[in-house]
Amino acid sequence: MAGGLSALGVYGTLKFGFNTSLMPVEHFLTKHGLLKPDDITRLVEHMDQTGDLFGSKIIAKAWTDPEFKSALMKNANKAISESGITVNGIPFQPENYEIRVVENTESVHHFVVCTLCSCYPINLLGNAPEWYKSLEYRYRAIYQPRALLEEFGLTIPQEVKVKVHDSNRDIRYIVMPQAPKKPAGVENLDALVTRDLMIGVRRTLDL
Numbered sequence: 102m103a104g105g106l107s108a109l110g111v112y113g114t115l116k117f118g119f120n121t122s123l124m125p126v127e128h129f130l131t132k133h134g135l136l137k138p139d140d141i142t143r144l145v146e147h148m149d150q151t152g153d154l155f156g157s158k159i160i161a162k163a164w165t166d167p168e169f170k171s172a173l174m175k176n177a178n179k180a181i182s183e184s185g186i187t188v189n190g191i192p193f194q195p196e197n198y199e200i201r202v203v204e205n206t207e208s209v210h211h212f213v214v215c216t217l218c219s220c221y222p223i224n225l226l227g228n229a230p231e232w233y234k235s236l237e238y239r240y241r242a243i244y245q246p247r248a249l250l251e252e253f254g255l256t257i258p259q260e261v262k263v264k265v266h267d268s269n270r271d272i273r274y275i276v277m278p279q280a281p282k283k284p285a286g287v288e289n290l291d292a293l294v295t296r297d298l299m300i301g302v303r304r305t306l307d308l
């Protein structure tokens with residue numbers, strides 16, 4: 102709950118402007134035991150994870166298009182703007198910050214934080230999750246990165262180096278996960294590239 106609105110209401114208002122029309126429906130379903138507040142939270146989380154994101158589309162394209170990947174790593178804003186990629190028919194809108202893509206390898210795992218506040222590439226990943234803005238995440242990302250990742254269920258082997266990137270007002274990072282072994286054989290590659298992979302609190306794809 103926030104400001105008297107339900108989770109679905111808040112999400113609906115932000116995304117679609119339908120808060121008031123759905124609140125009675127949610128209230129009815131909850132009252133009759135057909136829906137629990139946790140169900141809505143989980144649904145919202147799932148939608149944020151797997152919705153159409155520019156980030157997912159550009160990573161999927163980079164996996165299969167070496168020329169685009171090279172351009173992306175050099176100047177992401179320019180490469181994405183020139184890629185012709187759209188989300189729901191809307192072209193990419195560069196913001197007044199530089200986007201940097203960092204690539205995971207067998208020996209390096211990247212993940213992203215904003216230690217100062219909550220700088221985040223909204224135009225690539227949508228709204229930042231609440232935990233990303235928390236003091237605990239921001240502090241522990243720097244001082245206890247491996248322990249923090251463990252709490253996301255991610256164990257990074259000691260032989261793999263962990264690199265933490267501190268996004269700020271001018272530069273915002275996203276992580277390029279390692280490509281699936283046979284990307285050409287996987288349909289809808291972009292659906293594999295979730296928000297958490299691009300923040301770096303996950304490392305492997307759900308195949």
Ligand SMILES: [Fe+2]
Binds near residue numbers: 215218219270
């Ligand atoms: Fe920030």
